[in-house]
Amino acid sequence: MEYTLTHKTYYDALKKNKLLGLKCKDCATVTCPPKMTCQECTGTNLEITELSGKGKIATFTTSYVAPLGREVEAPYTIVLVELEEGAWIMGNLIDIDPAKVGMELIGRKVKLGFKVFPGDMYSAGEGVRPLFSFLD
Amino acid sequence: MRRVAIIGGGHTKFMFNSPQSGVEMLAEASMDAITRSNLKPKDVQAIYCGNVLGDFSEGQGMVQSYLADDIGCFNVPASRFEGACASATMAIRDAFMWVASGYYDIVLAGGTEKATAMGTPLATRTFAMFSDGRYEYPSGINFPGIFAMLAHLYSSKYNIPLKKLKEMLALVSVQSHFYGMKNPHAQFQKEITVDQVLNGFMVSSPLQLLDCCPFSDGAAALILASEEVAKKLTDKPVYIAGVGQASSGKLSAQYKYLPRLRAREVSVKQAYDMAGLGPKDIDVCELHDCFSIASLIAAESLGFADFGKAGELWEKGETKIGGKIPINISGGLKSKGHPIGATGASQVYDIVRQLRGDLVNEGRQVEGAKVGLVDTLGGDGVIVNLILKAAH
Numbered sequence A: 001m002e003y004t005l006t007h008k009t010y011y012d013a014l015k016k017n018k019l020l021g022l023k024c025k026d027c028a029t030v031t032c033p034p035k036m037t038c039q040e041c042t043g044t045n046l047e048i049t050e051l052s053g054k055g056k057i058a059t060f061t062t063s064y065v066a067p068l069g070r071e072v073e074a075p076y077t078i079v080l081v082e083l084e085e086g087a088w089i090m091g092n093l094i095d096i097d098p099a100k101v102g103m104e105l106i107g108r109k110v111k112l113g114f115k116v117f118p119g120d121m122y123s124a125g126e127g128v129r130p131l132f133s134f135l136d
Numbered sequence B: 001m002r003r004v005a006i007i008g009g010g011h012t013k014f015m016f017n018s019p020q021s022g023v024e025m026l027a028e029a030s031m032d033a034i035t036r037s038n039l040k041p042k043d044v045q046a047i048y049c050g051n052v053l054g055d056f057s058e059g060q061g062m063v064q065s066y067l068a069d070d071i072g073c074f075n076v077p078a079s080r081f082e083g084a085c086a087s088a089t090m091a092i093r094d095a096f097m098w099v100a101s102g103y104y105d106i107v108l109a110g111g112t113e114k115a116t117a118m119g120t121p122l123a124t125r126t127f128a129m130f131s132d133g134r135y136e137y138p139s140g141i142n143f144p145g146i147f148a149m150l151a152h153l154y155s156s157k158y159n160i161p162l163k164k165l166k167e168m169l170a171l172v173s174v175q176s177h178f179y180g181m182k183n184p185h186a187q188f189q190k191e192i193t194v195d196q197v198l199n200g201f202m203v204s205s206p207l208q209l210l211d212c213c214p215f216s217d218g219a220a221a222l223i224l225a226s227e228e229v230a231k232k233l234t235d236k237p238v239y240i241a242g243v244g245q246a247s248s249g250k251l252s253a254q255y256k257y258l259p260r261l262r263a264r265e266v267s268v269k270q271a272y273d274m275a276g277l278g279p280k281d282i283d284v285c286e287l288h289d290c291f292s293i294a295s296l297i298a299a300e301s302l303g304f305a306d307f308g309k310a311g312e313l314w315e316k317g318e319t320k321i322g323g324k325i326p327i328n329i330s331g332g333l334k335s336k337g338h339p340i341g342a343t344g345a346s347q348v349y350d351i352v353r354q355l356r357g358d359l360v361n362e363g364r365q366v367e368g369a370k371v372g373l374v375d376t377l378g379g380d381g382v383i384v385n386l387i388l389k390a391a392h
């Protein structure tokens, strides 16, 4: 069975600032990032849908240690964002001082951007991550 | 299914920069396990081995096969298990299945890791491989980052001010060091204070250095045997009364359920149901405290506290010897160390010794302990649970 939405297609859209997800035609759940099956009912009756890219911060951390090859990025803030459509995705948060963020971030409304991770010797090529900034 | 017992074990000292290879460490632990079980290498019919990063840390794959040859278990089937930090517990669960089924009578299960040889940047990179590489690693997520995000979520979801939560978390690390000091196998044998925890280097907010387990080298191994064989070889068999295992997807796919980990709830229910026991029957527990917050999350899913309330267990001393549920009396991953491929075998080794009453001399025996629970977590969602029971 073929994927309705592969990571490659998802990345290509994200690079154009479009966030793609999968809408389940059986239970209406939106799955994002994409999977083979609906993340609630496990059905495969899925269609690609463009999401608003807006949501609120569910949780966050500022990381002061970075994996090999990414030391120059630290410190950086990682967020899990609950999208308007219900799904959660992981990305980075910009427009803030990573050393000064606190619990007040939780619930803040954010909108999507993107940034390419060029990849390293273990990643089989590049990755694209959502880069969130405050909506208000 | 036949009853299966653990009849002997071996455990190296956990440490930073071991002078030995991963195979050497596991061979020493394995030979101790074989000898203490009154067996010879030729008696071992199969080997189940946890090892996660030997490929990266010393350019060594297939450690299970070289181990078998090194200790003279020539040509036995030897299998490697990879479930990140839960690898060895997975190996023990499978070893249990093969003996319970009647296919083998005597097997060796254990694990080894030489993580510190990688140095911190590569170790941080490889440990980050146990999160989703396509959708989450591009954001720079790493091992502490996952639990750091769960800590903030825990504070928010259960309405515990972060400052208060941090103080509770500090008590978890302080207790681990208190018991680790008494464990000769532990990597750290020194007490720490709440102030030291709260003033440590920030690793991934809100987790500071002493909220985090270390990178470690070490190995542990156990011999599992059928009840019939076990009774001939030892007066103190420890039976595996229940097993459970479950998996889950990337952190974002666990969304609404977080900070609870559904896989743990599924896994421990399997183990409790199989043993015909519940949380109230557990006398001593080793749970997966890779980060201080992980202990609270685990204790709740295992049924020792209501959700959002586990911090009170440590505050009230209920997790110490003499408390309601003694937890991580080995020092836990925090103080004993966390050589990831070996950790599950180390947890089982310590519970077996508790149930045999072997820890009086180390000053950390839970008196009269008859039933123990092991809980091991790999990455953001592989869980294995084992319930062990003393013979008498």
Ligand SMILES: [Zn+2]
Pocket: A024, A025, A026, A027, A028, A029, A038, A039, A040, A041, A042, A043
């Ligand atoms: Zn569905």
